[in-house]
Amino acid sequence: MNADAQRGAVYGAPPEMLEVRDDLTPMLSQYADLCEEHDDAVVLFQVGDFYEAFCGAAEAVARTCEVTLTQREDSTGTWPMAGIPIDNAAGYLERLLDAGYRVALAEQVEDAEEASGLVDRAVTQLITPGTVVDEELLDAGRATYLGAVARGGGNAETRDGDADADTYGLAVVDVSTGECLVTGADRALALEELERLAPAELVVGPDCDLPDLSFDPMETPFEPGAFDVDAARETLSAYAPRPDAVVESNAELRAVGAALAYAEYAQGDSKLEYVTRVTRFDPREFLQLDATAIRSLELFESRSARAGSTLFSVLDETACALGRRRLEAWLRRPLVDRDEIEARLDAVDALCDDALARTDLREHLSSVYDLERLVARVSRERADARDLRSLKTTLDRVPEVREALAGTDSDLLADLRDSLDELEDVRDLVGDAVVSDPPQEITEGGVIADGFDAELDDIRGTAEAGREWVSNLEAREQERTGIDSLEVGYNQVHGYYIEVTNPNLDRVPDDYRRRQTLKNSERFYTPELKEREDEILRASDRADALEYDLFCEVRADVATESARIQAVADALADLDVLRTLADVAVANDYARPEFRAGGVGDGGIHIDAGRHPVVERAQDEFVPNPADLPRGSVALVTGPNMSGKSTYMRQVALVCVLAQVGSFVPAESARLPVLDRVFTRIGASDDIAGGQSTFMREMSELTEILHNATGDSLVLLDEVGRGTSTADGLAIARAATEFLHDEVGATTLFATHYHDLTDAADDREGVFNHHFTAARRDGEVTFLHSVADGPSSSSYGVEVAQLAGVPASVVERARDLVDETETDAESTAVDGVAAANGESEAAAEDGTLAAYVDGLENGHRETENPNRATATTATAEPTPELEAVAEALREADLADTTPLAALNLLSDLKGKLE
Numbered sequence: 001m002n003a004d005a006q007r008g009a010v011y012g013a014p015p016e017m018l019e020v021r022d023d024l025t026p027m028l029s030q031y032a033d034l035c036e037e038h039d040d041a042v043v044l045f046q047v048g049d050f051y052e053a054f055c056g057a058a059e060a061v062a063r064t065c066e067v068t069l070t071q072r073e074d075s076t077g078t079w080p081m082a083g084i085p086i087d088n089a090a091g092y093l094e095r096l097l098d099a100g101y102r103v104a105l106a107e108q109v110e111d112a113e114e115a116s117g118l119v120d121r122a123v124t125q126l127i128t129p130g131t132v133v134d135e136e137l138l139d140a141g142r143a144t145y146l147g148a149v150a151r152g153g154g155n156a157e158t159r160d161g162d163a164d165a166d167t168y169g170l171a172v173v174d175v176s177t178g179e180c181l182v183t184g185a186d187r188a189l190a191l192e193e194l195e196r197l198a199p200a201e202l203v204v205g206p207d208c209d210l211p212d213l214s215f216d217p218m219e220t221p222f223e224p225g226a227f228d229v230d231a232a233r234e235t236l237s238a239y240a241p242r243p244d245a246v247v248e249s250n251a252e253l254r255a256v257g258a259a260l261a262y263a264e265y266a267q268g269d270s271k272l273e274y275v276t277r278v279t280r281f282d283p284r285e286f287l288q289l290d291a292t293a294i295r296s297l298e299l300f301e302s303r304s305a306r307a308g309s310t311l312f313s314v315l316d317e318t319a320c321a322l323g324r325r326r327l328e329a330w331l332r333r334p335l336v337d338r339d340e341i342e343a344r345l346d347a348v349d350a351l352c353d354d355a356l357a358r359t360d361l362r363e364h365l366s367s368v369y370d371l372e373r374l375v376a377r378v379s380r381e382r383a384d385a386r387d388l389r390s391l392k393t394t395l396d397r398v399p400e401v402r403e404a405l406a407g408t409d410s411d412l413l414a415d416l417r418d419s420l421d422e423l424e425d426v427r428d429l430v431g432d433a434v435v436s437d438p439p440q441e442i443t444e445g446g447v448i449a450d451g452f453d454a455e456l457d458d459i460r461g462t463a464e465a466g467r468e469w470v471s472n473l474e475a476r477e478q479e480r481t482g483i484d485s486l487e488v489g490y491n492q493v494h495g496y497y498i499e500v501t502n503p504n505l506d507r508v509p510d511d512y513r514r515r516q517t518l519k520n521s522e523r524f525y526t527p528e529l530k531e532r533e534d535e536i537l538r539a540s541d542r543a544d545a546l547e548y549d550l551f552c553e554v555r556a557d558v559a560t561e562s563a564r565i566q567a568v569a570d571a572l573a574d575l576d577v578l579r580t581l582a583d584v585a586v587a588n589d590y591a592r593p594e595f596r597a598g599g600v601g602d603g604g605i606h607i608d609a610g611r612h613p614v615v616e617r618a619q620d621e622f623v624p625n626p627a628d629l630p631r632g633s634v635a636l637v638t639g640p641n642m643s644g645k646s647t648y649m650r651q652v653a654l655v656c657v658l659a660q661v662g663s664f665v666p667a668e669s670a671r672l673p674v675l676d677r678v679f680t681r682i683g684a685s686d687d688i689a690g691g692q693s694t695f696m697r698e699m700s701e702l703t704e705i706l707h708n709a710t711g712d713s714l715v716l717l718d719e720v721g722r723g724t725s726t727a728d729g730l731a732i733a734r735a736a737t738e739f740l741h742d743e744v745g746a747t748t749l750f751a752t753h754y755h756d757l758t759d760a761a762d763d764r765e766g767v768f769n770h771h772f773t774a775a776r777r778d779g780e781v782t783f784l785h786s787v788a789d790g791p792s793s794s795s796y797g798v799e800v801a802q803l804a805g806v807p808a809s810v811v812e813r814a815r816d817l818v819d820e821t822e823t824d825a826e827s828t829a830v831d832g833v834a835a836a837n838g839e840s841e842a843a844a845e846d847g848t849l850a851a852y853v854d855g856l857e858n859g860h861r862e863t864e865n866p867n868r869a870t871a872t873t874a875t876a877e878p879t880p881e882l883e884a885v886a887e888a889l890r891e892a893d894l895a896d897t898t899p900l901a902a903l904n905l906l907s908d909l910k911g912k913l914e
């Protein structure tokens with residue numbers, strides 16, 4: 001919430017008004033009352049064509065919306081005032097929302113002309129980030145959720161009240177479409193789900209203690225009573241006849257009850273008729289992708305130089321808003337049920353094979369309106385005549401969509417086709433009732449078609465006859481008076497008149513009554529003309545009123561079919577996504593992934609010639625790479641900077657995610673297991689807001705993974721341990737690798753610059769090395785971007801620095817330093833390893849990695865005095881044994897020697913000396 005609002009400077013009745021409350025004008029007094037009643041929002045108060053705010057709120061509105069701050073003066077004082085025009089309020093409202101304000105629209109609920117005295121006003125709508133319904137304020141491609149989080153426990157007739165005290169419930173409502181979801185889990189999982197659904201606004205129940213979230217919802221204080229189990233059950237019962245059958249815990253009941261109660265409050269305390277279904281789901285029914293994974297895999301937001309390119313943007317070939325929102329939902333929640341995945345894949349496959357069906361579907365779906373939001377508007381009595389025609393236009397497409405699917409061969413497509421109710425009754429009703437091109441206003445007539453209502457036709461007939469009589473009047477009067485220039489006309493102020501120019505005034509008959517004098521003529525009426533005019537006006541007024549009533553009736557009739565229309569919207573959304581996935585698969589040469597019960601063979605991930613779906617689109621050439629990861633294996637990926645490690649790891653994960661969405665994948669072929677979760681710990685993510693150091697953040701993400709990964713999970717680790725000293729980092733990386741392999745059994749890809757880590761492959765069968773290659777020619781590096789077996793031998797860091805444009809002198813110096821370090825390392829390795837030998841052995845006995853690394857470190861420390869080493873070697877007489885040792889050392893390729901091999905070598909050498 002906005003800080004000003006929190007300080008109370010903007011919300012609530014202005015204190016300066018309250019001081020003179022009894023003297024305020026009736027209108028300002030009404031304003032102050034409404035502000036008091038709605039002290040959680042900026043009250044925008046309709047005065048004619050404007051929404052006005054006063055005092056502190058006026059200053060906030062003027063500043064935020066960049067409108068002029070004016071003043072209203074009356075006997076009680078001078079009040080700061082700022083207004084926004086009602087006709088284009090959307091843009092201003094958006095600014096207020098963006099600035100963190102909540103807005104209450106206090107509208108005139110009485111016709112100003114009919115009001116005796118002060119016009120009655122009431123707050124008709126609360127506009128907050130999670131409850132907006134205005135098309136202009138909504139993102140067509142994203143669901144806008146209002147969320148509620150609650151904790152279990154408390155009273156319950158059907159459950160043990162305390163048993164679920166640690167369960168968290170989470171519910172979201174999309175007030176613009178009527179979608180309502182509820183779920184429950186332990187705290188960690190519920191929070192993860194909250195991050196995944198990322199509601200724009202959140203009401204939080206008592207006793208819930210939420211950590212900092214990775215997104216930024218508006219947190220709204222709401223009556224704690226709404227979270228009460230009985231109150232929540234009462235609220236839910238209006239939407240589900242057996243509320244306890246919908247939810248599985250008190251926490252869920254509390255959450256969904258409070259979410260619906262708040263949504264009702266925001267919509268002027270009325271039931272949301274268009275919430276026809278409350279859907280409960282278990283987070284474990286979907287592939288779990290937490291906020292970190294969604295972010296680092298760049299599903300929806302790009303964090304790299306390829307600005308704007310995300311998996312969603314690559315896939316988004318949807319033809320309508322329904323499809324766009326559904327695609328997003330599918331990507332956020334890939335499936336884990338193999339049959340469901342296969343059903344989607346079958347459907348995509350069938351559409352891939354049927355180009356004609358795809359083209360037809362795209363064409364028909366592109367003229368489909370946003371049915372979900374339309375229905376919600378119909379239900380909220382906000383739909384105008386054009387909305388109803390849009391509904392009809394959309395329903396007109398339904399038979400064509402069914403037709404396009406007729407030849408396709410897939411169970412899911414057949415089911416969707418069957419669920420496409422053509423809704424002929426609704427279509428005919430709207431078609432018969434509403435003219436094909438109605439005006440925007442529904443109160444000024446011209447909306448209802450002829451022939452729909454006999455009474456209306458009758459009234460219209462009367463008005464028409466009157467108009468006809470008037471239109472013949474001119475000729476009749478010309479003949480009667482002999483004045484050829486006589487004209488009959490009409491204007492808004494005076495109504496019908498007969499106009500006679502001044503020279504002919506002497507021929508005007510006696511029954512003409514003067515109506516208006518102009519410069520060159522006089523205007524008259526006759527009693528009969530007046531009578532006809534009244535008749536026409538009465539008929540038109542009656543017709544307008546009747547039309548409005550008829551329109552409201554039709555709209556209400558349509559609203560009763562909300563659930564059927566929503567079912568059609570649902571099917572159209574699925575079809576648009578399946579069609580999109582097929583289009584993308586064909587256009588980008590994707591292949592159908594294979595799943596087999598329990599995985600294929602070893603149950604691992606096997607991808608031939610896989611590609612990164614986003615990177616491949618951003619550049620001219622992309623080198624495909626295979627992945628062969630048996631279930632539970634750990635692949636250590638080494639290679640120079642920029643060689644493609646991160647891209648590779650992400651592409652493996654994206655292939656798996658896409659496959660579980662039901663999409664084809666960017667690869668020649670893929671045989672995959674059904675994963676339960678994808679974890680990512682990629683890059684050093686900053687968490688300045690969370691107040692954690694980079695390393696701390698990295699470690700908490702690692703903890704999360706080590707605790708929660710299972711044998712069915714895919715884990716991506718990139719550079720774990722980089723945020724601390726090399727020795728600690730390496731130790732942590734190695735220990736984590738061993739734990740993932742030995743204890744968790746998660747399939748893991750671990751990109752690292754710690755070349756020493758690659759030794760982990762030596763003593764564990766399921767750990768193996770991959771590396772990315774680069775070619776070095778004349779000091780220049782070319783990345784081949786292709787993965788190969790085994791560890792990498794060089795890091796090419798200096799060359800990458802050169803590529804990045806680091807000044808030549810710095811590059812040169814760095815190269816010298818590397819050479820020096822390598823030479824030192826070689827000599828130190830000889831002495832140091834000998835010195836450390838005893839301790840390393842002790843470490844090996846101790847069996848811990850940390851002890852091993854400590855041993856090595858101590859070895860290095862003891863050899864820090866170069867003089868001692870030099871002195872020892874300088875005074876030694878070369879004996880044949882020493883010669884042999886020296887020769888063996890000279891031949892040893894240290895760059896390609898693992899610690900184990902080095903120990904073996906040492907032991908050999910020691911043997912020789914002894």
Ligand SMILES: Nc1ncnc2c1ncn2[C@@H]1O[C@H](COP(=O)(O)OP(=O)(O)OP(=O)(O)O)[C@@H](O)[C@H]1O
Nearest residue numbers: 621622623624640641642643644645646647648785
């Ligand atoms: N398979 C590929 N084919 C073609 N280009 C690729 C491929 N993989 C990566 N690239 C290109 O190389 C760039 C660097 O890749 P990436 O970030 O994956 O390297 P990295 O090895 O993870 O680097 P670092 O160790 O510095 O994080 C990418 O932005 C992309 O443009």
